[in-house]
Amino acid sequence: MITPEQYSEDLYREDEVLRKVTESIKESGMNDVSIAPGYGRLLTLLATVSKARSILEIGVLGGYSGICLARGLAEGGRLLSLELKEANAALARRNLEAAGFGGLAEYMVGPALDSLERLAERGEQFDLFLIDADKENYPVYLEYAIRLAKPGAIIAGDNTLLRGRTLNPDKNGPSVQAIRKFNEMIATDERLLSTMLPAYDGLALAIVK
Numbered sequence: 748m749i750t751p752e753q754y755s756e757d758l759y760r761e762d763e764v765l766r767k768v769t770e771s772i773k774e775s776g777m778n779d780v781s782i783a784p785g786y787g788r789l790l791t792l793l794a795t796v797s798k799a800r801s802i803l804e805i806g807v808l809g810g811y812s813g814i815c816l817a818r819g820l821a822e823g824g825r826l827l828s829l830e831l832k833e834a835n836a837a838l839a840r841r842n843l844e845a846a847g848f849g850g851l852a853e854y855m856v857g858p859a860l861d862s863l864e865r866l867a868e869r870g871e872q873f874d875l876f877l878i879d880a881d882k883e884n885y886p887v888y889l890e891y892a893i894r895l896a897k898p899g900a901i902i903a904g905d906n907t908l909l910r911g912r913t914l915n916p917d918k919n920g921p922s923v924q925a926i927r928k929f930n931e932m933i934a935t936d937e938r939l940l941s942t943m944l945p946a947y948d949g950l951a952l953a954i955v956k
């Protein structure tokens with residue numbers, strides 16, 4: 748038996764552009780922990796339906812989710828991506844250029860917490876957020892996303908199940924504890940309307956009321 752995710756991926760085949768991104772990540776010797784293909788399509792769909800003009804992505808790797816987000820950006824829109832490692836930002840930059848989105852993508856390299864504080868000080872606001880970086884900071888990233896959100900903005904957080912560790916009471920490392928806290932926050936915060944998709948590795952979705 749194939750999994751529901753495999754069935755869906757057979758129907759919605761990954762295109763050549765995204766396949767090349769995955770290849771480039773492997774060739775660079777990086778772990779391919781890009782967002783799952785089905786959730787990549789969902790990001791394009793969410794950006795499109797919300798007519799997002801400004802998107803903030805936290806955690807870049809090779810640009811897979813960046814391309815999915817950029818595909819849904821409204822004309823004249825902007826994708827700002829926060830990434831710790833210069834090498835990852837450089838690979839993503841090349842991949843977004845190859846995908847035809849070079850002109851609309853910007854990068855801030857360094858710890859995302861520092862970049863988020865700078866954005867907050869500058870009073871910047873965004874229509875859509877993807878949280879997909881170091882798990883231990885997810886609760887703080889969520890607070891920043893709410894602070895930087897335009898009314899009605901969408902927040903997505905990937906890897907909410909941590910390959911089952913979130914559900915396992917014997918697993919209590921710092922990432923697991925932080926993700927549990929993030930999941931509880933996004934589920935209960937009265938400023939948000941939210942849900943969680945339990946396919947792949949789990950995706951939390953919210954809109955800021």
Ligand SMILES: C[S@@+](CC[C@H](N)C(=O)[O-])C[C@H]1O[C@@H](n2cnc3c(N)ncnc32)[C@H](O)[C@@H]1O
Pocket residue numbers: 780781782805806807808809810811812813829830831832835857858859860879880881
């Ligand atoms: C799961 S990968 C991102 C995958 C990407 N969103 C995609 O789907 O194509 C996580 C990324 O977060 C970056 N990262 C880890 N800690 C970070 C931090 N403190 N600040 C910014 N980026 C960080 C890693 O270097 C890595 O590139």
